[in-house]
Amino acid sequence: MSLKEHLYELRHRLGMAMLIIAIGAIFGWIWFGVKLGPIPSLGDIMTAPYCQPDLEPYRVKFDGEIGCRLLQTEPFESFMIRLQVGTAAGAVLLSPFWLYQFWAFITPGLYTKERTFARTFVFFAAILFAAGAVLAYLVVPEGLQVLISFGGDDFITALTGGKYVSFIITMLFIFGVSFELPLIVVMLNRAGVITYEKLHKWRRGLLMGLFVFAAIATPGTDPISMVVLALALGLLFEMAIQIARVHDKRKAKLRAAEGWDALDDDEAAPFDYVPSDAEGNDPGEKPAASDTSKRVNYDDAT
Structure with a gap:
């Protein structure tokens, strides 16, 4: 492919990745306020650490308040939180699809061994990141209880939605990357x-x-x-x-x-290496009949 064709391919892959992320954001936006069968809504999952029963003595209670809710102190704060959390959740859930677009753009330039190495790295990286994020979510309630209880009976807690969600997302991201x-x-x-x-x-x-x-x-x-x-x-x-x-x-x-280890410094190592052409064919073998358009004259190349 020429440079122009590579740029067109990159534009296509980026466009597809952005489209998939947008679809994930729409799904996350809907999931934020709707339960998916036995799975609680995304909003309930995010507020669960703050709404744990152990923190009830430290939370502020307003007249007529039902349940546990965060404060909205700015216009459209809840809208931006729902959009931010929904986009992040959708991007994570659909990550195999939009990451494939980048993989499809890069993989033609890799050898088979390099592709295997990259697949192994990405597979374990995804598992470790998910494990770190899950551990962070389990630790957040205990951490919040310690932080909020420092003031004792002299303080009452009413967390704003923006700062609380930023704290949760930061914890998930840091634990995931650290792993x-x-x-x-x-x-x-x-x-x-x-x-x-x-x-x-x-x-x-x-x-x-x-x-x-x-x-x-x-x-x-x-x-x-x-x-x-x-x-x-x-x-x-x-x-x-x-x-x-x-x-x-x-x-x-x-x-x-x-x-x-028995070789001298000036002696070549006994690598078992057979050269191949750009198509990966062994010079000692004839190209396949269906591959006649890619045949190489090995005598001329030599």
Whole structure:
């Protein structure tokens, strides 16, 4: 494809991705105020940590108030919150579809091994992000209880919708992104950038750094969120170190079996490599009959 054709393809993929996200936003907008069978509405899911029974003594109660509600202090604040939350939820639910558009644009330029590597990375990255977001949602009620109860009986709480929703989304995002750190360590080890020996040597310092990162990254100042995030990252980091240990051990056995370590510095490594043309065909094999338009004259190329 020419550069112009690549730009047209990119425009098409971006347009499709934006259309899918828009459809997801419409779905999220509707879901915000409607239950989907046994699944509660998105608005109820977002307000559940604030409306927990343990916080009832600290929440302000207005005359005639029914249930638990957030404050709207600006015009269209509830509209913007519903749009923001609905768009985020729709984008997450339909992420396989709009991410596929970017994948379809990039994948023609990747080799088979690189495609497999990318699929594995994206698969585990999605699982870890979802796990981090779920953990954050479970931790938020405990964190809110600690934060709100600091004032004791001298303060009453009435959270505004904008600040509360921003706090929840920030917690979900930070926990989800933080859970990607161990995966990055594993990928760097696979690429040969970081070895198990170095990770084992730096273990104490890295664990200390994770606790400092958790203290800085969490938007709330409650100790529960910080400790939970730090412990979860420490556990995942230890798993990443053990995965790196197994990988380096297998790599060392492979090097010993093929005699890499016995080679001199000026001697070539015994790579088992067969060159191929741009279409991935073995030069020793004839192209398929259905592929006559892509045949290559290997004698001329040589």
